[in-house]
Amino acid sequence: MVLIPSGSSARSTPATTRVPTSFPKEVPTNRPTGRAMTEDDPYTLSGPQSHDLWAESMAELVLERDPEDPIVTKGGISPSGVPHLGNMNEIARGYFVARALRDRGRAVKQIFTADDRDPLRKLPRKLAGLDGSIVGLGDVDAGALGRNLGKPYTSIPDPFGCCDSYGAHFSTLIERSADALEIPVETVSNTALYESGAFEDVTRYLLAHREQAREVLGEHQEKVDEEYVPFRPICAECGHVTETNSVRSVDLDAGTVEYVCTDVEAGDRIIEGCGHEGRATLREGKLPWRFEWPAQWHVLDVDFEPFGKDHAEGSWPSGADITRQVLGEVPPVPMAYEWFTLDGAPFSSSAGHVVMAQDVLEFLEPEVLRYFFTKDPSKARDFSIERADQLVDEFDEFERGYFEESVTSHETTREANTAYPAIVDSVSEQPIRLPYTFAAVLGMTDDATLREAMARREGHLPENASDRAIERALERVEYARTWAERTDNAYNYRLAAECPAVEFDSDIEAALDDLASVVEREASGEEIQSEIFETAREHDISPGDLFTAGYRLFFGTEQGPKLGPFLAELDREFVVKRLRREA
């Protein structure tokens, strides 16, 4: 993690020289009410779009603002707990816009802010280790965490003991998610922005204009009273982030405030203040979120910012207004996105109904997951682990749409032409793709030779394919196998290495022996399949019972893949012995 964004000192007009002197004394307010201007409508994806792919339309909107290079896209998450797939919208959405801008020859910097000066307000019920394992609160030192309520995430020890702080731990997890998605982002620690002084000038400016700040915020929030100060000092005694009413006096020349450590509301509970009266510098505190967000845009020169729909009607309009009316600047191009659900239910860290990008990449290829993030962000979308095969099928068609002209609808092809290169990063030859569920069938055996033979037999591997291409095609088998195991679905069968302990009626045993003889004669898959029915008839038993017997012998289950072709691919001697219940 970089502590200070490299760009902030390299830019032609560093933030430190711009504030507070360059803030206009009189801010032009060309609107009588606090209502958002059309330009700041966060629903940039509603209505007519200029391009087939949303990211292209967003890039166009950004370019209309005539920004200087490097263009900055930003997202942010507070590192409060398990960073799930929905959180990755903050990074993945910005990435595709950054790509579109780069395609137009622009230099783009994608920033991710770890909003790690936010205070811990309640104990999370689930946490995640750096390896991605989800654990309950009881598995860590919950008491130690409880004693740190109210403190910034970066001031709380890592409950896993592996990182510098609670905040650093979960920021690291977020970074790992971005890495897993192969999205290059520059992580900026919010705490570092305060401690380095990067926020100091804008904080001073907001305090100097706190009257105006109150007025503008008051248009959006009712509970902004006389006592409201847009700065929350951190108590030198107990380490809590105090409330917006704790500041007693402001000394802008000295760059300090005097405060009283007050109680802080956290949901339906109160985090008690210690009553300490002290003095804090402008680096020893935190801007309230509604000011902190605009401050980030200002300090980091943000041109584009996607955010979840929870921000669209609250903090975005107020932040845009604060930027225009208090800071006298232009807020970034916004983009509100809808939330994901996971297998039909909302993501819930406390209920453990979460999945991280790292988990998903155990059963989906990175390009498939990246493809998921190219879909229209204005629609709520379900990410289904159960039906991961559907997503993969969709991706495969999408990919074919790119490589093969008009194999699919024009719409899909047009979108693929722009989105596909951004998904795979470097377009090479068209990869060989095994259908995902077929790959799951191949996953029933560990035998690499057998997997390849079965795939060839079904015509999924072209005769002239290179060894490397085949190797890559078969990589999908491991993904699909993990999926079958994880969801314990219809493909979760394993070829039993040892003969399961099974007992059969004598007529079934006789039928199995007959079948063994057929297999011994080098029968083809179809012949074996036919023979199962034939043998069943000869022994006056139902084919279903014979199939079941076969599945129990080979898989230890009642059902399985189409038996004839599957057996035909296995080692002949092994199949014969197993049918005779000998091995």
Next chain:
RNA sequence: GGGCUGGUAGCUCAGUUAGGCAGAGCGACGGACUCUUAAUCCGUCGGUCGGGGGUUCAAGUCCCUCCCAGCCCGCCA
């Protein structure tokens, strides 16, 4: 209660810019194959485009209204 976003086949979703035949994949069903057994291929079925009203030669698309879901309108982020 108010504002916003969304609602298209059983499921997942295209199609809404610019009004012009209701679409795809999956599932289901049937077949290819003396064969119910999750592969593969072919075919079929599947719709009150959330409901109602309006504009129009023509509405999934535009207008009005209602219903449902989510978000925001306290704090926090």
